[in-house]
Amino acid sequence: xxxxxxxxxxxxxxxxxxxxxxxxxxxxxxxxxxxxxxxxxxxxxxxxxxxxxxxxxxxxxxxxxxxxxxxxxxxxxxxxxxxxxxxxxxxxxxxxxxxxxxxxxxxxxxxxxxxxxxxxxxxxxxxxxxxxxxxxxxxxxxxxx
Numbered sequence: 001x002x003x004x005x006x007x008x009x010x011x012x013x014x015x016x017x018x019x020x021x022x023x024x025x026x027x028x029x030x031x032x033x034x035x036x037x038x039x040x041x042x043x044x045x046x047x048x049x050x051x052x053x054x055x056x057x058x059x060x061x062x063x064x065x066x067x068x069x070x071x072x073x074x075x076x077x078x079x080x081x082x083x084x085x086x087x088x089x090x091x092x093x094x095x096x097x098x099x100x101x102x103x104x105x106x107x108x109x110x111x112x113x114x115x116x117x118x119x120x121x122x123x124x125x126x127x128x129x130x131x132x133x134x135x136x137x138x139x140x141x142x143x144x145x
Contacts, residue, residue, distance in 0.1 A: 001027070001113055002059045009058040010037065010046035012071075020048060021058075027083040027103075036068070036103040038083060040092060046102065049073070055106055063115050069108040107110055 002008075004050040010024040022045065027036040036058060039045050048126035049055065051070045075082070079102055094101060 001063050001065050002061070003062040005059045006063075008035075008067075009056070010045070011056040012037075012045060013052045013054065014044070014048050015051050020044070025087075026057075030045060033108050035106045035108065036079075036083060037106070038080070038092075039102060040094075040105055041100045041102050046073075047056045049104065050061070057106060063111045063113050065109045065111065069106045069110075071106050074103040074105050076103060113127050 007022045007023045008026050011019060011021040012047055014020050022036045024039070028040060053071045055069060055071045057065075057067040057069075059067075080096040080101060083103070089095060092098075092101070
């Protein structure tokens with residue numbers, strides 16, 4: 001469901017317990033329970049993950065997908081090189097060899113999705129929720145790992 005979506009809203013919790021989100025490019029979307037991102041160690045995002053590794057990723061495409069999990073930092077030069085592209089050279093003004101560049105691996109522990117392809121189905125589900133009637137189970141699924 002997320003294979004064609006390049007950017008996720010990456011949400012962390014700041015040291016003063018504020019919820020912070022920013023767009024980040026997913027490096028590997030062949031979802032097997034792990035998602036990969038690149039960042040710099042001298043960023044607030046890095047510090048937020050150090051303080052609290054619980055993160056959420058939100059993807060929007062033909063469906064809405066929310067993935068919760070634990071983030072960890074990986075220092076793997078070969079993997080950084082594999083994920084690096086020219087956009088990062090310009091955007092981050094550095095190269096994958098920079099020791100300040102680090103990989104974020106998110107180990108998903110749950111995911112939810114909402115199908116947005118059929119508007120009448122979505123409206124029907126919304127009405128059922130408003131009237132406290134049982135909702136259709138194919139609109140929102142939780143996957144526990």
